[in-house]
Amino acid sequence: MITLKVNGVSYGVDVPDEMPILWVLRDVLGLTGTKFGCAAAQCGACMVHLDGDGIRSCVTPVARAADREIVTIEGLNDAIGRSVQAAWEEVDVPQCGYCQSGQIMAATILLRENPAPTDDDINHAMSGNICRCGTYKRIRAAIHLAAKT
Amino acid sequence: MMEEILNFNRREFFRSSAILTTGLLVPFYSFGGKKFETAPDPSTLAPNSYLRIGTDGHVKVLLSRCELGQGIWTALPMLIAEELDADWRRVSAEHAPAAIEYYHTMYDTQRTGGSTSVVSEFDRYRKAGATARYLLVQAAAARYKTDMASCRTENGVVLVGGRKIAYGDLVQDAAKLTPPTDVPLKDPSAWKLIGKSTKRLDTPDKCNGKAIFGLDVRQPDALVAAVARNLIEGSKVKSYDREKALAIPGVKEVVPIPQGVAVLADNFWTARRGRDALNVQWDLGEYASLSSEGIWADYRSRADKGGIVAVEAGDVDKTLASAAKVVSVEYYQPFIAHAPMEPLNATVRLGSSKCEVWTGTQTQTDDQNAAAEITGLPKEQVFIHTVFLGGSFGRRNITRSDFVREAVEVAKASGKTVKTVWTREDDIQGGRYRPAFLHRFKVGLDKEGRPIAWKQVSVGQSVMTGGPFEKVAVINGVDQYSIEGMQQAVHVKALENKKIEVNTTVLPIGIDNWRAVGLSHTIFAMESLSDEMAHAAGKDPLDYRLMLYRDEPRLAGVLSLVKEKSGWGKTMPKGRGLGVAAFKGMGSFAALVADVTVNGKELKVHKFTCVVDCGIAVNPDGILAQVESSVGHGLSATLYSEVTLKDGKVLQHNFYDYKSLRIEEMPEVEIHIVPSREKPGGIGEAAVGQVMPAVTNAIYAATGKRIRSLPVYSNL
Structure with a gap:
């Protein structure tokens, strides 16, 4: 039994240590906002925050999160996270929307570490998040907008 | 193209429909007196299958089409809300169940595709809204004993004299009335919502994890x-x-x-x-040694042999022999996977x-x-x-x-x-690809550089054979989607000497629709070829196209505007160049100019300038989003996408070897929508195929290197 804290709620989960956090969140806890895209740390759709760091939950064993704090898109409610979501809505970023949980989680980390990112900073921080619809132009615009708010 | 195909066999294709003078389709399904297959909640006003109005005034729109990113979750409700004079803040959408009343007005099935959702629902959804509005006004007029003509509607209320009655208050009365069989629609000059950039209704839930895929x-x-x-x-x-x-x-x-x-x-x-x-x-079985190399060798030998004649006129060989110049080229495009983010x-x-x-x-x-x-x-x-x-x-x-x-x-x-x-590997290796295609051309030019003879052989698998559109799309053994838009191109259609052959291959690799279907490979061939013809003629490639496409005024129109907006003709630094591509498809017209720098094996795409003419622009911001997506998604295919085989196995696995565009590679995108009162055209797929030749034509302008095989990074 592993104890996890997700979005402020504690859960005991009886799963193998090596099961990736992604599948514990989605298939065990029913938190489906975090997405499966590649299972190979390539696309960023699965990004969550573990003790405030952005991690690829598809390749991170659940044992590594024991007694630590996970925040998913469903629980993203700090000021920066909210400003990112508001900017995403203002710019109307999503198309299919499937990658956007991961994009928002990545953008939130960027803005926490760098309140006024340049285009290059955005490239560097967001390069790991694929959007097949190609909403990158709006992702960039929304990050700049969130930085101003 | 679909329109032109449909014309071949209209009677067989439609359940029952008529063409209005505008050319839009009137659906078979009547709005009055139809027994619904999907029973509405009895407490709502349900004058037809496409909307429900609750006693709280909430308008729920049932979508005959699915939301896959293209924005139909917003555009179809806009059509209803416009005619209903709804309060947009109280409109929501949901996917309709599978039922006959949601069948496509052009296809005899419930289906989303061909960039036809707004095109085909433009009348039906507006009528659905107008019908509901009519009933609400009728109910208000009856309640206050006045005639309907003295009532007005706006923003979810009926105005009768000095009174404002909320739609929700009229729902129960209106539900007892018989819906009219036909209702007038607003004159476009009265539109408040259509043509106005409107925020997507699905955005909030796609930003908070609540959207259910x-x-x-x-x-x-x-x-x-x-x-x-x-x-x-x-x-x-x-x-x-x-x-x-x-x-x-x-x-x-x-x-x-x-x-x-x-x-x-x-x-x-x-x-x-x-x-x-x-x-x-x-x-x-017999395919244990199937490889990409073997497939290409087979395709080349098939191109030598020719195929079934799709179109023939005059004496193409004789005219070629007398041509001032002959452009003889072939273009290769690989199998590509779709790789949607959601497996x-x-x-x-x-x-x-x-x-x-x-x-x-x-x-x-x-x-x-x-x-x-x-x-x-x-x-x-x-x-x-x-x-x-x-x-x-x-x-x-x-x-x-x-x-x-x-x-x-x-x-x-x-x-x-x-x-x-499915895993990502299942997706990349699971087939239903855009088929690989070889298009070979011999085009004869006269002394002024104008085409006078056109000889073409296209080799690849048929997307439509075995599918629901086979009867209309495969004509005398030729899948029209293998050469989509080619014989219909204005400069080909006009030629007196031409021969287009199609050699359809059969492989055990599942292929299917990929965004823009045939246009996903035919535009690369056609617009690379126009560029090569221009250079052979010693003409500026954009001006040459203006000459070539002059009898297609809307295509010439987007080209002229993109010439102006892209700064075409300006002096570029060494290694930097502009490339253009323009084509008609999905009932729309798009011209794109790419601005690139090439440094050895490295390519930087700085900018795309795009001009689209898609008729009436229902949600302009949604159109911008689709063109941005065409560039982003199309650029992935242009630069990276390629599924290759060895020993019957796909060599790519996941995003590390089936690469996708990332944010640092996304160019600046500038888009202009041509104002138009023409009927709506499709937009989700109308500007995708142009991305590939715009980039390779720009690479040629920058370096003199002509790329005739995609993807770019395997051939630069």
Whole structure:
């Protein structure tokens, strides 16, 4: 039994240590906002925050999160996270929307570490998040907008 | 193209429809007195199948089309809200069930595709809204004993004299009235919503994790399945280790199905481990040595031999012999996968009298038919619950409902409610690709550089054969989508001497619709060729096209505007160049200019300037988004996408070797929408095919290197 804290709620989960956090969140806890895209740390759709760091939950064993704090898109409610979501809505970023949980989680980390990112900073921080619809132009615009708010 | 194809066999194709003077289709389904197959909530006003108004005034729009990113969740409600004079803040959308009243007005099936959603629903959804408005006004007029002409509507209320009556207050009265069979529509000059950039209704839930995609569907009794399948059609399972899979804790079942072997478990991670443990051995039969190299060699030899004549006029060989110049070129485009962000999946609950399917699909009727065929249930007892599609690009618009069919097979074989989930590797290696194509040309030019003779052989698989559109799309053995838009191009149509042949190949690799279908490869060939013709003629490539396409005024129009907006003709630094591509498709016209720098094997795409003319722009910001997406998604295909085979196996696996554009590679995109009162054209696929030749033409302008095979990074 592993104890996890997700979005402020504690859960005991009886799963193998090596099961990736992604599948514990989605298939065990029913938190489906975090997405499966590649299972190979390539696309960023699965990004969550573990003790405030952005991690690829598809390749991170659940044992590594024991007694630590996970925040998913469903629980993203700090000021920066909210400003990112508001900017995403203002710019109307999503198309299919499937990658956007991961994009928002990545953008939130960027803005926490760098309140006024340049285009290059955005490239560097967001390069790991694929959007097949190609909403990158709006992702960039929304990050700049969130930085101003 | 679809329009032109439809004209071939209209009677067979339509259930019953008529063409208005505007050219828009009037649906068969009447709005008055129809018995609904999907019973509405009795407390709502339900004058037709497309909307419900609650006593609280809330307007719910039922979508005949699915939301896969293209924005139909917003555009169709806008059409209803416009004619209803609804309060836009109280409008919401949901996917309609699978039912005949949601069949496509142009296809005899419930289907999303061909960039036709706004095009085909422009009248039906406006009429649906106008019908509801009529009933609400009639109810208000009756209540206050006045005539309808003295009532007005705006923003969810009826204005009678000095009174404002909310729609919700009129719902119960209006529900007792008989809907009119026909209602007038607003004059476009009165539109308040159509033509105004409107925020997407699905954005908030796509930013907070609440939006439900197929993969997010959770049925309490469902197991999760991973299926071992093989790309090569007709391949057979030789052996597998059932016990090894069952030995993994959490694996519940291992069942053979026609597609392969399914492993069922409590969760996907376990199911996938179980599948890996199966160690399935496949018999690929005669295709065990199938390779890309072999396929291309075969395609070249087929091009030498020619094919079935699709169009022929005059004496092309004689005219070629007398031409001042002959441009002799061929273009290669590989198999490409769609790679939507959400891996394929479907959830199926199969009972003795009904089958329920939850999935993100574009083909509800085909899915019903597939499930009915497998289960033996009547089609009406197959219920398709459409949820958001995490991308598609055509992958969820599949001729034979492959992923739904497979999930139903697993449910049937296991007797369990099941969610099948594909891995990314399954997706990249799972076929239904955009077919590989070879287009070979010999074009004769006169002394002024104008084409006088056109000889073409196109070689590739037929997308439409075996599918629901075969009867209309495959004409005398030629799939019109193999040469989509080519013989119809204005400069080809006008030629007196031409011969276009198509050699249709048969391979055991499933192919299907990929965004823009045939145009996804024909525009690269056509617009690379126009560039090469211009250079052979010693003309500026954009001015040459203006000459070539002058009799297609809207195409010439977007070209002229993109010339102005892109700064065409300016002096560029060494290694930097502009390339143009313009084409008509999906009822729209798009001209794109790419601005690139080439440094050895490195390419930087700085900017795309895009001009689109898609007729009436229902939601302009939605159109901008689709053109941005065309550039982003199209650029992935241009630069990277390629599925290759060796020994009957796909060599690519995941995003590390089937690469996708990333944010640092996204160019600046400047878009201009031509103001128009023409009927709406499609936009989701109208500017994709141009991306590829715009880039390669720009590379030529920058370096003098002509790229005739895609993707760019394999050929730079």
